[in-house]
Amino acid sequence: MGKYIGIDLGTTFSCMAYINDNGQPVVIPNAEGKNITPSTVLFEDGSTIVGEEAKNQSIIEPVNCEQFVKRHMGERDYQFSTDDGEKYSPEAISAIILSKMKADAEKHLGESVDGAVITVPAYFNEAQRKATMDAGKIAGLNVIGIINEPTAAALAFGITKNNEKEQTIMVYDLGGGTFDVTILRFDAENITVLATAGDRKLGGYDFDKCIIAAVTEAAAEQGFDIQSDPVAQQDLQLKAEEAKKTLSAREKANIVLNIGGRPFKYTLTREDFADLIEGVLFGTISSMENACDEAGLEYTDLDKILLVGGSTRMPLVQEVIEEETGMTPSSEVHPDEAVAIGAAYHVLETLKREQKKEQRKTEQGETGNRQILDAAIPEPAKKYTFTDVTSHGIGIVCVGENDQEYNSVILPKNTQVPAACTNQYCTTAPFQENLYIQVTQGEEEDLRYVTVIGTAEIEIAPREKIVGIEVTISCDENSIIHVRVYDQDLQQDLGEMHIDRVSNLTEEEIQQSRQRISRLDISGE
Structure with missing residues (x-):
């Protein structure tokens, strides 16, 4: 009898978790010992590499490296092509990532993974949700359900923080490639989603692109052509991301590149970075306003703004939210792990629902799914029912x-x-x-x-x-x-x-x- 896990299949990083026999959430490390796995796939000499090593090698073989595929889920015409002409759909690339995660989980747990709940952005449309479930099927996963990422984060918050009081919370979920804002109402036993808004193509990657555009323009003014140098382009992609992270702790970051055999240095200050990403950040504020309007609420009606997603570590993001709402946003849950933990909790309720369906089948003389029927369901420290929209x-x-x-x-x-x-x-x-x-x-x-x-x-x-x-x-x-x-x-x-x-x-x-x-x-x- 195997385990059922929760998977946060992210644009830039993915994470997985399960609920142990004591009802406590446990994040499952990958085979490399890390709690998060870069959602990067590299095709190299007959091997398929997923994760940190694929990301590190992307500078050497950029044409054989696929990143940010989540942005293409539900796009029928998109295919990733390797330099030897092999083509992969977004579902297939995502399935490769999920296959690695499933194998890593089974190695860590010492037993099979019999099924999973996979998370999706709240603003994903039906085609993108179906594509995510199809990716799981291609990976050999029994996908027993999907859950919206902000709802999963709220579930993790409610259970791990043992929330008892009634409150209205906005979940601001800014990941690597997608953005969701969801307003939820908590009471002692229920989580009710009131409204959701967002942009499936807005995330930390867009901040990186702002840096990339600025560096490319500055380099061109000095006679450097980054766009004709694929290796320099990929190097800039990686170093733009690093500079963004550096600016969360320091006032400036240096980007040093080798372009066509010549060195180039670009210095980015936090103030300049704020100017570059102002338009992207405004897009998140617009979604916050839309969610409040659709929920019939003002910012003053909110009890908390909960930050989720790695991009919310940026001080600029927190400052903009506080300036817009007058509220200091909360970092009470782990930005990279909360969604996977919430998905793991959702596994429990989903299994109970699926067991009832299979039991009805057996009562009607049909053959029920033994894996579902025999699954052990631990009791969490706290239970919530939730209603999404x-x-x-x-x-x-x-x-x-x-x-x-x-x-x-x-x-x-x-x-x-x-x-x-x-x-x-x-x-x-x-x-x-x-x-x-x-x-x-x-x-x-x-x-x-x-x-x-x-x-x-x-x-x-x-x-x-x-x-x-x-x-x-x-x-x-x-x-x-x-x-x-x-x-x-x-x-x-x-x-x-x-x-x-x-x-x-x-x-x-x-x-x-x-x-x-x-x-x-x-x-x-």
Whole structure:
């Protein structure tokens, strides 16, 4: 009987944890003895290296090194190509990282990893959530659930700090590549998400890019062409990140590069850095304002602002938050480990839910999943139930006046999940033989500002008249979307429609990727 773990699959670093038999969280170190693993993959001479060594060697073989792949989850057209022409989807690269973490966990625990809860940014859309679950499947992981990263951090805070009082908390989660702000209400037993906002392409990496742009421009003024030197580019990527970290403790940082065989030095002060990243930081403030507006709250209604994510270590981030809200943000949880710990706690409730499902199967004469049924579930020091919300509105494409297409939201943003909502529509013409539904995410009527995440088609009985149709969209515990259709004229449930998810891998592609990844020699060195 193996263990079930929580995994924070991050843009720049990943972390994993489990709950021991005493109900206490334990962060699982990787094979190199570190609690966090760089989310970096290097393909080298038939080997696949993941983690610190891959990051260190990226300067030597930048074309064979993939970083920040989380930003491309749910992007069907993105593929990473090695210099020998091998191509990998974002799900496959993420699966390589997860495979390394699974193997490291099994080595440390001395037993198999039977399943996992994986975290995702709260502002991930459905395609990105599905891509994350698919990555786990490719890695050979039984993904029993996913949880939003700010909610996981809040869960870790509530349990490890043994919170008893009712309070309203804002979780400010600024990681390496994504940003979420979530407002939650705590009481002694419940965590309720009130609103969430954010940007899936805003994080510490964007601060690095600001430094990179400034250094590249300064070098060009002195006759250095960094953009034509891939090794210098990768060196600058690493040293920009180091300079950012240095400025958290010092007033200035030096970046020294070798460009085309010539040395170049750039000095960055904390004041200059603040000017460079002002626009990026303003983006986080805008999301904070949006979250408060959607929750119907002012900053003065908040009891605490909880910092999560490695980028919140920057004094500039803390200063901007305090200046905006008048509150000193709290660093009560470990910025790199809290999300994984929260995911590990969520494993317990997810297992209980899954065990009930499997028990119902056995009671009905079906074969239940023995791994789930036999899983030992430790009792944590404190229990919370939590309710999360949809991060985007969910709807369908409709035809209005003058045959103009528009987005019709069925399940509004910030609806508590699991949830289901129904809207009434009608066919567009007499004798219509099928319904073609495009499922959307986004709040605007204008289709230019929403994302079509999938399509579904179903046959209907043709009739002389326009027929009334009910469309029900539901969102499960993992924020995965389901669509059902009801024929009002025939009073007939047409069942759940299969959604062809345009941004995700097919089941056949998932299995092909799984076989391919299983043949790789994956290690941390």
